Amino acid sequence: MQVLNQKYIQELQKTEQLSDIHRALTYAVQLELATIPPYLTALFSLKNGSNQQIASLLQSIVVEEMLHMTLAANTLIAIGGNPDLLALGMELQYPGPLPLSVDDGLIVSLAAVSPSQVQQVFMAIEKPDSQEILPGETTPAPPPKIPGEFASIGNFYHAILQGLAHLERQGGHCFAKPRLEQQVNVSLWFPGLRAANPSGKVHDLSTATKVLETIMVQGEGMPFRGDFSPVDPTDSSYAHYFKFGEIFHEQRLIRDPFAPSGWSYSGENVPLDSANVYSFLPNAAxxxxxxxxxxxxxxxxxxxxxxxxxxxxxxxxxxxxxxxxxxxxxxxxxxxxxxxxxxxxxxxxxxxxxxxxxxxxxxxxxxx
Known part of the structure; x- marks a missing residue:
């Protein structure tokens, strides 16, 4: 799980400046962009025509990361900002931490697909913020070393929404000129998305909430409170963490009444044929x-x-x-x-x- 400084999250929640939300959403665009090169590198490492199930899973995740970047950009545009995507992309370096990350243990690299790359990098990026036992695990995640010091990427998106709500209550009129004509209608490019706001366009706090929650649910899955489901309700597929789990465990995730979470990687095989994976030069420039x-x-x-x-x-x-x-x-x-x-x-x-x-x-x- 990528972790962020809790102090930054708290400041964002009560900001008095719309420029702080502009900056946060720009980081959000860069964060979503930063996941695309490592995921594409893994996809490109599969020899043509091989590992079709793995390729399909990776391809679906890359497409959704493109969607997430677009939804974050739409939200930024709606409150008067525009991302400089070329500059944001040029700033990215691998191996290294993701934007805003303060977790020195999560170093993102560019490498061929492998069990270690999937588990230690991809699943670490997408891991839900939960102390409960996840599918494929036998014990819950350990509590943070310093409780309350760090926050997750899900907390980050929630903090953006809380900051916007705070400014709106103060009469900030954040969405006075949402510039809908400049925003991308995602339904034209991501037709499989079934959400409460299919166009992905943002014009008020309600629509901003819907698009940012789409990002959170597709990445980490449903919140681990009460009934848990790894299913992404926007398209009925699994959230990214669990798609990567299928690659790592080489089996489909299915319901399992005997597993602590109610789910286990015990379905049909999803084999990774390592002989048909290129031995890539890592972190290539x-x-x-x-x-x-x-x-x-x-x-x-x-x-x-x-x-x-x-x-x-x-x-x-x-x-x-x-x-x-x-x-x-x-x-x-x-x-x-x-x-x-x-x-x-x-x-x-x-x-x-x-x-x-x-x-x-x-x-x-x-x-x-």
Whole structure:
């Protein structure tokens, strides 16, 4: 579970400045964006035509992270802000913590899909904030070392809503000009979403609550109070944490009256065929590859395509939602560019290590 400083959460809940909510929602957009490179790297590590069930799970999660980023951006637009997505994307470094994170134990890396990557990184990102026993576990999570010092990402989104509610009570008129024409109608691009606010557009506190709660439920699942369900009510699939659980346990999550949570990973097999997973260079940056090598040429094309994608999405979230059609086309190009990168070794002297699509220009961190 990603943890944040509780003091920041408390300040956000009672803020007197709308600019503080702008800043928080900008962090939210960056946070959702930050999960996409590691999840896509795992997806791209699957050899073409193999591990279809794993690929389907990863693909569904990536699509929903795109949705979450869009919903956070819509909320920001509704209160007068616009995210600079290109700048936010360029700030991301791997391995490293997620935006706003104060948990040194959760270091997010770019690597091929594996049981350890899924459990230690992906499930750690999406883990619900709960002291109860989750499916696949035999004991509850230990209590925090310093109770009350840290907060979860779910607390963060709730704090944004509480801050907005506080400002509205003070006569702040946060949604006076929601600029609906600049917001993305997510029903056109994510048709499987069944929510109380299908368009994903925000014009008041009620609609903001609906879209931000969609993000929380799809990521962590239903709150662990009373009857628990890992099912995401927006589309009847499982929340991200439990989809990753199916990959890690290599079995489907099903109801189980004998399990402490009422659910267990004891359904149909979801096998991970490691022989059909590329051995990627971890945390790849464009600078890792010689410029004139096959890997370097293909990686340069991929990185350029990724920059075009961020530029296209930046246009979408800055007054041109209709540009999402073109951005979707660039997303498909990104997949094709990734397929070219993985045809080459990262280093001709080490042919067993395969070039990974780079989401960074250079490495600026010493973490390994």
């Amino acid at each position: 464009l600078s890792d590859y010689p410029k004139d090598s096959g890997a370097g040429v293909a990686a340069n094309q991929f990185y350029g395509t990724y920059q075009r994608l961020l530029t296209s999405l930046n246009l979408v979230f800055n007054g041109h939602p209709e540009a999402l059609r073109a951005a979707m086309g660039v997303m498909y190009e990104l997949k094709l560019a990734a397929q070219k990168v993985v045809q080459h070794p990262a280093d001709p002297l080490k042919p067993e290590i395969i070039a990974a699509p780079p989401f960074m220009l250079t490495k600026t961190t010493n973490l390994a």
